[in-house]
Amino acid sequence: MKKLSPSLVAVKRITSKVPAANFADRDLDKLARLILDAGGLIHPIIVRRVGIDAYEIVDGDFEYYAAARAREINAFKGETIGAFILEPENEELLLEQVAILRKSGIIENLAANETPKESLITENSSQESESLEAPSSFEQRLANIEARLENQINELKAEYTREKELLAERIQEVENLFSQQLPLLIEAQLTNKINELKSESVSAQPTLVDTVQSVEQVTSQPMSLLDALNTQDKIQLAAHLKDAGLKPPVIQLILKERDVRPFASFANVVERIKGLTDKTMIKIIDCWQKYS
CATH class of the missing domain: 3.90.1530.10 (Conserved hypothetical protein from pyrococcus furiosus pfu- 392566-001, ParB domain)
Known part of the structure; x- marks a missing residue:
């Protein structure tokens, strides 16, 4: 061997x-x-x-x-x-x-x-002996299991904290997006309501005096941005949009799309025009006020 x-x-x-x-x-x-x-x-x-x-x-x-x-x-x-x-x-x-x-x-x-029995008999009664007993295998396993459970609980707490923070961040993002989109939604609803009222008024048969007064009132008031996007002279509209900071390709796309069908709302403009964002639309609305 x-x-x-x-x-x-x-x-x-x-x-x-x-x-x-x-x-x-x-x-x-x-x-x-x-x-x-x-x-x-x-x-x-x-x-x-x-x-x-x-x-x-x-x-x-x-x-x-x-x-x-x-x-x-x-x-x-x-x-x-x-x-x-x-x-x-x-x-x-x-x-x-x-x-x-x-x-x-x-x-x-x-x-x-x-500990021998004889030593217990001969020891002085005033002295105290301490015995150290090692923990049993079962007790040791129980202690190890408790330690692992505590570690797992701490890990779960940390994960819960991370998920809570992530959820708070997502809620904040939704709130920010809502605050940005709300003005556009309100503007779109108002525009749709105005268009409905206009269609109802067109169905009525106005008198000549009413028609003259309406024409005078319309010509005396500034054109809204949505109406301008749909009906204003293309050269004049292109100049205004360029002044608002839009690039020529985006302006040409607006003019092309309005010929296909009128824009129903500002949100509809952003949806149909590639390269036009919500922020840019808000900037155009703000810029249009100087023409009012």
Whole structure:
């Protein structure tokens, strides 16, 4: 039989049947950083082959989880771990060693924590002895589960805060958009109402005097921007729009579109004219006031 020596095994190829919750996170973190600082683990684990390139822990679950934590911290330094691999020729002997070492460890722990009855009889009654009892495996697992739950709760709280902030930002964006669009919507509604009233008045048969008075009233009042976009002389309208800052291609598109069909509202103008935005429309409305 060849001399027993540890091999380097990829940590990601190893599995354990013992839950990681059996071990304290702080102890795993501490050993993981020591493994990285020292460049390896001084106590090789024992594994069994379960596949072509897969292994299962036989002894050393704590060391394995510490090595896995080291790999999470630094994937390059913590990529491998020293391990004795059970082979057909040495499996029986290694398993026997493991059984003896485990049994020896249990006996030593019991002996270290046991207090002889004779010492209790001979001790002075004024002296008090304190016994430190290590937490059971169940208690340790419960503590680890509570710590993980607390971390998850904190993560959920942080996510809730982020979602709340994002929702507030979206609400603010909607409010800003509404405040920008509201004047245009009101103007469009008023324009539609005026057009309806005009159509109703056209259906009536006015007298000659009423017609003359209406003509005089219309000619004495300034033309509205929407009416100008639909009916004003093209040369005069183009000059006014150019003065408002519109580019010639946009002006030509307005003149072309009004020949197709009249604009129903300012919102309809923005919708049909490519390159014309809400802000530009508001600027044209403001600029048109000087012609009033």
